[in-house]
Amino acid sequence: MSARPAAPAAPVDAAIVGGGPAGLSAALYLARYNRTVLVFDTGHGRSTHHQVNHNYLGFPDGIATVDLRELGSRQLAHYPHARIVHHRITDLEGDADRGFTLHAQGHHWQARTLMLATGVLDHFPHFPDWQEYAGRSMFWCIACDGYENRGRRILVVGHTDAAAGEAMQLHALSDQVRLLTNSRSDEISPLMRRRLAAAGIPxxxxxxxxxEGKEGHFEAVVTRRGLRLELDALFSVQGATPETELARRLSVALTPSGYxxxxxxxxxxxxxxxxxxDLTALHSHQVAAAVHEGxxxxxxxxxxxxxxxxxxG
Incomplete structure (x- = not known):
């Protein structure tokens, strides 16, 4: 006779799906409101890359996003009624009247309110050991990493006008910018192509x-046609997909862009x-914005x- 799944524990006031800056900020505030909180963290997402954030106020030398997560977890540990649970939520159901039930690999939890902080999935270029470069010399955000790469050899990767626009913006920081489509298709419009040419951006x-590189820092990339492109930094403009699967389970409304x-x-x-x-908007994907929204x-x-x-009243 098979064992039945364990019955859900008493409902918590809030369940937060996502342990990045937004989720940890929300958990800390709720804990300080003396609310019982569960944070579900899989240890994945943008804030688990190697990136150093120089935009967040109060860290004059910058702070690695993984360190910010660690500090947030230590800060939350002061509140025994707030816990981080390392499970991936696979399904959820319910409403505000009945409460919400969250499911993960045979486990169940109940909560009176629910917060989604599941972020986005970045579409970085994939090549052997690409993860070692993400956040060290492969970036996605000019606001976060453009300043540190002024005057350096920059390769923008993307096949749309968005990539062309980012290349033009980066050209204000460096006169050594190139654009690589990294795609079977090339959707850059004639207008943007003329602007790139006028700026001297190939x-x-x-x-x-x-x-080619050492410890996550590029020396060059080699293309399928055999080109060897020397570079210091790569900015990926291949887009990101918001992680909305759980939101869809509850029929939460999405924006036209899918957030x-x-x-x-x-x-x-x-x-x-x-x-x-990052789950809530196409733009303004910043740690400071995530902490505020949480x-x-x-x-x-x-x-x-x-x-x-x-x-x-």
């Missing part, structure tokens, strides 16, 4: 086969469900959990 229609639609308090279209971080969502969820007599 466009190469080829794909990356391998990289979770939220209001100014991070409320989604489903009562009791909030979203924060705090905002937590405050909104805390107010939602108040009994009616404590709410303004």
């Amino acid at each position: 466009v190469l229609h080829d794909r990356i086969k391998a990289a 979770v639609a939220v209001d100014t308090e991070q409320k989604t279209s489903v009562p009791g469900v909030y979203a924060a971080g 705090a905002q969502a937590a405050s909104a969820a805390h107010y939602f959990l108040h009994p009616p007599e404590l709410k303004a």
Whole structure:
């Protein structure tokens, strides 16, 4: 006779799916509101790359995003009613009236409110050991890493006008910029191609086969056609996919670009469900924005959990 799955424990006030800056910020605020919290963290996502963040106020020498996550986890550990659980949520169900049930590999949890901070999946160029370069010399964000690469040899990777636009922006920081489509298709418009040519930015229609470098720092990439392109930094403009699978399970409304639609308090279209971080917008994917949105969502969820007599009329 097979064993039955364990019954869910008593509901927590809030379940947060995602342990990056947005999720940890929300958990900290909720913990300080004396709410019981579970954070589900798989240890994946942008904040687990090798990137050093120089934009976050209070760290004059910058801070590695993995270190920021570690500091956030240590900070949250001061609150025994907030826990980080290393499980991948595979399904969820419920509503604000019945509560929400989260499922993961035979485990179940219940929560009165739910926050989604699942981020996005970046489409970095794939070549042997590409993960070693992500965040060290392969980037996705000018605001985060453009300044450190001024005057250096930069390769922009992408086959659309968005990639062409980023190459033009990077040209303001360096006169050594090239664009590689890294795709079977080349969708750069004639207008953007003329602008690239006027700026002296070559466009190469080829794909990356391998990289040469040491400890995650590029020396060159080799293309399928045999070109060897020396570089110091690669900026990937191949897009990202928002991780909305769980949002779709609850029929949460999405924006036309596929991100979770939220209001100014991070409320989604489903009562009791909030979203924060890169999941909520096509642009402004910054640690500072994620931390702010997590705090905002937590405050909104805390107010939602108040009994009616404590709410303004």
